[in-house]
Amino acid sequence: MPVKSLTKLGVPLGIVLIVVMLVVPLPAMMLDLLIALNITGALLVLMVAMFIHRPLDFAAFPSVILVMTLFRLALNVSATRLVLLDGYAGKVIDTFGHFVVGGSLIVGLIVFSILLVIQFVVITNGAGRVAEVGARFTLDAMPGKQMAIDADLNSGLIDEEEARRRRAEVHAEADFHGAMDGASKFVKGDAIAAIVITLVNLLGGFAIGVAQYGMPFGDAINTYSLLSIGDGLVSQIPALLLSVATGLIVTRSVADSDMGSDIVGQIFARKMPLRVAGFGALALCVIPGLPKLPFLVAGGAMLIAASRIDDSAASTTTEAAAAAELVESPDSPEALVAEIRVDPLGLELSADLIDLVDTRTGGDLLDRVKALRRKVAGELGIVIPPVRTRDNLELPPNTYAITLFGAEVARGEAPRGTVLAIGDFLGSLPGTPTQEPVFGLEAKWIPAELRHQAEIGGATVVDRASVVTTHLSEVVHHHASRLLGREDVRLLTDIVKRSHPVVIEELTPTQLPLGEVQRVLRSLLEERIPIRDLVSIFEALSVRAAVSKDHDGLVEAARAALDPSLAAPYVIDGALHAISLEPVLEQQMLEGLRPTEQGSVIVLDPETAQNVLLGLVQAAQAAENNGVRPVLVCAPQIRAAVRRLVAPAVDRLPVLAYSELGAAREVRSVGVVGASGAHPALLAAGAHP
Structure with missing residues (x-):
């Protein structure tokens, strides 16, 4: 039979034989052999406990304690049977009863009592307390360790395989300390059992010797009592070794060497x-x-x-x-630099929201955040920096905060045990009224058990992790331009260079420095235009840079290269819903166009500018109330300047040039804005601005 098969069968077979020992009498010679094996095995376990580097290196130790304790108790039963039946239990017990304690019952009882006090009161009690505290601290530290692993994974310090290994190690450590907490009770119970068995042997042996065999009082004490003490000593020596091994394991911290090397090296340092x-x-x-x-x-x-x-x-x-x-x-x-370093993107959770990231309770927020990074990369064409997720004790209860370069840019709530119901008919449901954090829709945090009832009532129900992830996604899309750093642009250009080296060689640094390319890409992202098609963007920039390096001209050239994808996100069933400017206002804007270092701007008198912005806000709200998402269309010459004008008031309103509407089969007017304000129009199919 192969060695591996013997290893698999050896331990189960040994446990079965231990159980058999409890009921089947053993000869004295066999008992001597098993007692020697018990003492030697306990010494081996103690040596292993001393030479390991960390507790998990001996993860089977709790099971070993149980098996060794059961084995020792089986030997006690066998020895008791021989002592009471034959008055002889082998040479080992006889030697311990006569030679080790000098044949004195009093000395034997005193030595036995001292060993019990050492094991039960000192070692076992202390090891049990350390195991209990270690298990509690390990379980309490699990969420923090999981967050640290996920943070390292999100930041790219470790890969997925290493993260899985560390998570498994954290779970194994928690399981080990929990098992050690229970195993320490085996050792304590074994000490109590030793006292009871010894007393039973003493009283039983005296009764059998005097009453059954008619032995004199002194001979009965001399024969049975010394054998009982010898049996107790034989049992307590391996029990004491296991107790010491237990104490060493639970007090062992992670180190790079064995315990002996640590102790000698540190004492004689x-x-x-x-x-x-x-x-x-x-x-x-x-x-x-x-x-x-x-x-x-x-x-x-x-x-x-x-x-x-x-x-x-x-x-x-x-x-x-x-x-x-x-x-x-x-x-x-170094420490000060680490303190002042800010994370580009962060998610802070109040103390009572840690369950969102605790995998033991089903928290999957960190997995969703990682999925969000992949989603954003597919949607916008950029790789956002890792999201550092951590707890913040200063946040109010049920609150999370989203930070950008160390500054809070958004905040929301996610009460524990609730879900977010979004809809118009939520009055009959108990809960806390609120607003959906992205679109500002009326909503209510309701108890999680009412989810099905809310869905039947027509409400859209969203779990807490989805609310946080959606809010984070909106913040990322809104601030994507700020998250695109110079190193990110270098990475993107290197990726394009692998497949299109000529495009990069012509563009940078020959015609445009990397910083100007970054400015153009940021301008596109500010208007939520994906930059996935970098080849087309770089080719357009290369052509435009040969004529002029004006920033607005470069951005418009890049936009032209991306047409018709510019209007596609806003087309519904082939129709684009547009807000337009009156021709007189467009002409006035064209005449007020002024170039600046930051790009062209439109100079209007304050009253006209206020009327225009108010009109755009009204027209956009009217369109959104009708269930459509409008865009503002204008002449190509003023498009960039109009965007700068309206962005502070209606940032979510896209601004397209007439030439960028190719993706729409028809354009429906939903409003016209003039110098005096808005003139909302009905949704008329085919009405071109």
């Missing part, structure tokens, strides 16, 4: 403690009555050990520690 301890031991020699030789030997050994420590090595260690302290100091330049 410095001269001064050894010198003080050595001279202290020698000073005790002056006390009258104390033996001089033991303290001279101990103090001399300390001084000799101190003299053998390399000063240069100690100095190097001290310098390394000082350097590490300098790096870790909160006032060091």
Whole structure:
């Protein structure tokens, strides 16, 4: 049979044999062999516990404790059977009962009691408490560790495989400490069982010897009591070894070496403690009555050990520690730089919203955020920076905040145990009225158990994670231009260069520096125009830059290269709903066109400008109330300047030139704006501006 198969069958077969030992009598010779195996196995477990680097390296330890405890109790049962039936339980127990304690019942009871106190009161009790606290702290730290792993994954510091490995390690660590909390109870129960079994052996042996075999009182005590004490000592030695191993495991922290190397290396790392301890031991020699030789030997050994420590090595260690302290100091330049560094995009959660990212309770917000990055890359053509998700204790309850370069740009609520119902008929549902954070629609946070009822009533129901993700998506689309950095543009150009090297070689840096290319791409993103077709954009910029490097001209050239995709997002059933400007106003705007360093602007008198903006707001709202998304159309010569004029008032209103309407089969007028304000029009099919 292969070794692997023997390994699989060995442990289950051994457990079955242990159970058999509880009911089947064993010969004395076999019991001696099994007792030796028990003591040796406990010593082996102790050595393994000392040589591991971290607790998870011995993840099977809780199961080993259970098996070893069951094995030892089975030996107790077998030994008790032999002691009571034959008055003899093998050479091992007999030797422990006569030689180890000198054949004295009193001495044996005292030694046995001391071992029980050491195991039960000191080691087992302390190990159980450490295991309990360790399990609690490990479970409490799991959400934070999961968030740290996901943050590293989102920031690109680790890949998906490494993240899965770390998550599995976090879960394994929690499972291990939880199992150790229970396993420590096995050790405590074993100590109690040892007391009970020994008392039963003492009383039972005395009763059998005197009543059944008619032995004299002294002979019964001498025979059965010493054997019972020997059995107790034989059991307590491996039990004590396992208790020590348990204490070592639960108090072991993660290190780069085994426990022996750590202890020796840390105790003998410095001269001064050894010198003080050595001279202290020698000073005790002056006390009258104390033996001089033991303290001279101990103090001399300390001084000799101190003299053998390399000063240069100690100095190097001290310098390394000082350097590490300098790096870790909160006032060091590195630490200060880390403090002032801001994340391009962040999501902060109040303490009671941590369940959104806790996978143990079904929280999938971090997975949705990662999916959002892929979605934005497919929609806009840019790779947004990783979203740093963290908790913020300063936020009010049920609140999340979205930050951009360290500044809060949006905030919302996501009460725990609720869902967001959006609709017009929510009055009959209990909950907290609110507004949908993206479009400002009337909504209400209702208890999650009423979700089905709200859907039957015609409401659109959205879970909390979807609300946060949608809000974050809107913020990303709105601020996409700010998120496009110089390094991002360099990455995009490098990607295009792999497939179209000539396009990049002609464009940058020959005709346009990278910074100007970034400005053009940002201008496109400001108007929510995807830049996925970088090849067409770069080719258009290359042609335009040969004639003029005017920023507005470059942007319009890039837009022309992307036509007809500019109008496509706003076309519904082949129709485009447009707000137009009166010809007189367009002429006035054309005459008021003025070039600036930031692009052309339109100069209008304040009253006209206010009327125009108010009219656009009214026309856009009227169209949206009719269920359509309008666009503003104007002459190509003033399109860029009109966009700058209307953006502060109606940022969501796209501005297209007449030449950019090719994607629409028909254009329906939903309003006309003049110098005196808006003149809303009915939705007339085929009415061209």
